[in-house]
Amino acid sequence: MKRILEPxxxxxxxxxxxxxxxxxxxxxxxxxxxxxxxxxxSYIAITGWQFDSDVSLLRGEDAQQAQGELRMLPLLRELCEKNPELHIYILAWDFNVLLAMEREWMQHTLFNGYSDRLSFRFDTSAPLYAAHHQKLVLIDGRVAFTGGMDICDCRWDDRDHPARSTLRCDNGRDPHGPYHDVQSVLTGPVVEKLAELFEARWFNSGGGTLRLPTPVSRDDVDLKPTVALPPGPVAICRTFGKTLVPFQEQVQEIRALYLDAIDAAEHFLYFENQYFSSRILFQALVRRMRAKDRSRLNIVFVLPRMPEALREQLAMGVAQVRLLRLLQRVAKETGHALGVYCSVARDEAGQDVYTYVHSKLLVVDDRLLTLGSANTTNRSLGVDSELNLAWEVSEENGEPLRRAIRRLRVSLMSELSGVSRPAELRKLARADGLVSFLDGVAARGEARLRAHPLETVFDQNPLIKPLVPEELVFDPEDSLIDESLFESLKQEQSLVASGVRFLARWFGSLPARPHPASLPAPNTLP
Incomplete structure (x- = not known):
C-alpha cells in the first residue's frame, strides 16, 4: 500500500x-x-491564537489537591520567582480589530511588566486578512503540546460535557456551554524540531534570533495522556501564507496531506472539525466518491451545530451548509455512506444543549491520524499559520499504531455519540455500516448524537435570508498578493525589493527574510 506521508x-x-x-x-x-x-x-515557550492571563488551569477536585497559583499569568510569575534560571516566551497573534471586544486588553503590559525573564510578543507578520493560528507549548525541550486548544477563556470542559457546569466559568463570566477539543503531547527528538519552528515564528515576528536551550536532562516527565500512542515517527505539517515582509513563501503541507489522505481512503474517513468550508477538500471528496472501481466509503463528519459568532456564520457557516448538502447528494448518487452529526447534552428540562466541537482531527482507515490547529476551511489550508501532526501505520510500527488510532477514534466517537455498551463500541470500531449505525443512534435521540440540521442563522430567519453572501474575504484561500509582484520582490537585485526591505527596517522590526524553518521543505523522496 502506497504511503501517504511524504516529506x-x-x-x-x-x-x-x-x-x-x-x-x-x-x-x-x-x-x-x-x-x-x-x-x-530552563524554559517554557508558548505560541497561540489567543491567551487570557487569569484563566484557571485547575478546577473542582483537581484544584483542591494543588498548592500555589492556579491561574495562567500568576502561575508563570510564581515559577519565575522560584527559579531564577527559568525563561518564559509567549508569542500571540496580534488579532484583528473585529475581535477586540472578545479579547483581554493591555496584554503586552500585563505579561511583560513583571520580569525580564517573561517575554510576551504580539506577532503581526500574518498575511492580510489571515491569522497566526498555531498552538504550541514547549517545556525544557523535553515536552511539547500542540493541537486545537489555546490557554484562554471559554475552552475548559471535561469529557462528560454536562449541559450546565459552574466549573466552566471564566473571568467572572456566566458559564459557557459544553466544549470539545483535542491536544497532542510528545517527548523525544520531535520536540527539538517543534522548538525550531517556535524559533522561526519568534524571528519572523521581529523578536530577533532566539536560541532555545538544548533539552534539559529530566527523569520526571510523566505524560498521562487520555489515549496513548506508541513511540515512532511523527510528521510535522504546516501552513504559512505568503507575505512580503518577511518574504515568506506559501507553505500548504496540511492542505496536501488532507488531499492525499482523502484520495487514499479505502474504508472510511472520520472528521472532527470546527468548520467545513474548504472548496478544495469538497472537490477532493466528490472526486473520490465519483471514482470508478474504487471501494465505497463511510464518511463521518462531527461538527458544531453552528459557528459561534455572526461573522463566522457569514465567513464559513453558509458555505459549510451548501457544501455538505452537495456532498450528501453525491454520496447518495454514488452509493457511499455520508453522515453529518453534532453532539448534545440534556439539561434539567430535557432540552438539547449542543456541544461546541472545536477539535481539528482526521482519521483515515485507522491507518492515518492527523490533528492540530488547522480547520477544514479555505484560510486554514491556505493563508493562516497552522500546525498539525500526523501518524501513519507502516511496516515498522504496524499493528500497535493501528490499534492506538482505532482506540482513540472509538473513544472520541463514544464521547460525542453517548454510546458506551461493549456491543455498541464494537460497531464503532468497524468500518462497515458505521454511518448506518450512527444514523440509528441519532434518530433514536436517546444518547448524545444528533443528525446535523445543516441550517444557518439565515435559514432560521427568513427576513435576513436575502442577505446571504456569495463571497467573503473572511475565509480566503490565497494571500492577497499578486503573484508577479511577489516573484519580483523575491529577487535580491530588485529595486522594489530593496525598497520594501528599507521600509521594513525603518517602520518596524520584521526581518526582510524569514527563518528557514518557515520555508517550504525540499522533497526528500527519490
Missing amino acids: GRNCWTQTEAHDAGVLVDGRDYYKAFYREALRAK
Missing part, C-alpha cells in the same frame, strides 16, 4: 517521538500543562 510534499519532516498521546478536552490538557510547567527548569 517535502505534505509534511515538513518526520521525526521520532519517544512517548506520545492525545489529551481529550480542556481539563486533561490544562492539568497536563500545569503539571509540566511546575517541573520546568
Whole structure:
C-alpha cells in the first residue's frame, strides 16, 4: 500500500517521538500543562491564537489537591520567582480589530511588566486578512503540546460535557456551554524540531534570533495522556501564507496531506472539525466518491451545530451548509455512506444543549491520524499559520499504531455519540455500516448524537435570508498578493525589493527574510 506521508510534499519532516498521546478536552490538557510547567527548569515557550492571563488551569477536585497559583499569568510569575534560571516566551497573534471586544486588553503590559525573564510578543507578520493560528507549548525541550486548544477563556470542559457546569466559568463570566477539543503531547527528538519552528515564528515576528536551550536532562516527565500512542515517527505539517515582509513563501503541507489522505481512503474517513468550508477538500471528496472501481466509503463528519459568532456564520457557516448538502447528494448518487452529526447534552428540562466541537482531527482507515490547529476551511489550508501532526501505520510500527488510532477514534466517537455498551463500541470500531449505525443512534435521540440540521442563522430567519453572501474575504484561500509582484520582490537585485526591505527596517522590526524553518521543505523522496 502506497504511503501517504511524504516529506517535502505534505509534511515538513518526520521525526521520532519517544512517548506520545492525545489529551481529550480542556481539563486533561490544562492539568497536563500545569503539571509540566511546575517541573520546568530552563524554559517554557508558548505560541497561540489567543491567551487570557487569569484563566484557571485547575478546577473542582483537581484544584483542591494543588498548592500555589492556579491561574495562567500568576502561575508563570510564581515559577519565575522560584527559579531564577527559568525563561518564559509567549508569542500571540496580534488579532484583528473585529475581535477586540472578545479579547483581554493591555496584554503586552500585563505579561511583560513583571520580569525580564517573561517575554510576551504580539506577532503581526500574518498575511492580510489571515491569522497566526498555531498552538504550541514547549517545556525544557523535553515536552511539547500542540493541537486545537489555546490557554484562554471559554475552552475548559471535561469529557462528560454536562449541559450546565459552574466549573466552566471564566473571568467572572456566566458559564459557557459544553466544549470539545483535542491536544497532542510528545517527548523525544520531535520536540527539538517543534522548538525550531517556535524559533522561526519568534524571528519572523521581529523578536530577533532566539536560541532555545538544548533539552534539559529530566527523569520526571510523566505524560498521562487520555489515549496513548506508541513511540515512532511523527510528521510535522504546516501552513504559512505568503507575505512580503518577511518574504515568506506559501507553505500548504496540511492542505496536501488532507488531499492525499482523502484520495487514499479505502474504508472510511472520520472528521472532527470546527468548520467545513474548504472548496478544495469538497472537490477532493466528490472526486473520490465519483471514482470508478474504487471501494465505497463511510464518511463521518462531527461538527458544531453552528459557528459561534455572526461573522463566522457569514465567513464559513453558509458555505459549510451548501457544501455538505452537495456532498450528501453525491454520496447518495454514488452509493457511499455520508453522515453529518453534532453532539448534545440534556439539561434539567430535557432540552438539547449542543456541544461546541472545536477539535481539528482526521482519521483515515485507522491507518492515518492527523490533528492540530488547522480547520477544514479555505484560510486554514491556505493563508493562516497552522500546525498539525500526523501518524501513519507502516511496516515498522504496524499493528500497535493501528490499534492506538482505532482506540482513540472509538473513544472520541463514544464521547460525542453517548454510546458506551461493549456491543455498541464494537460497531464503532468497524468500518462497515458505521454511518448506518450512527444514523440509528441519532434518530433514536436517546444518547448524545444528533443528525446535523445543516441550517444557518439565515435559514432560521427568513427576513435576513436575502442577505446571504456569495463571497467573503473572511475565509480566503490565497494571500492577497499578486503573484508577479511577489516573484519580483523575491529577487535580491530588485529595486522594489530593496525598497520594501528599507521600509521594513525603518517602520518596524520584521526581518526582510524569514527563518528557514518557515520555508517550504525540499522533497526528500527519490
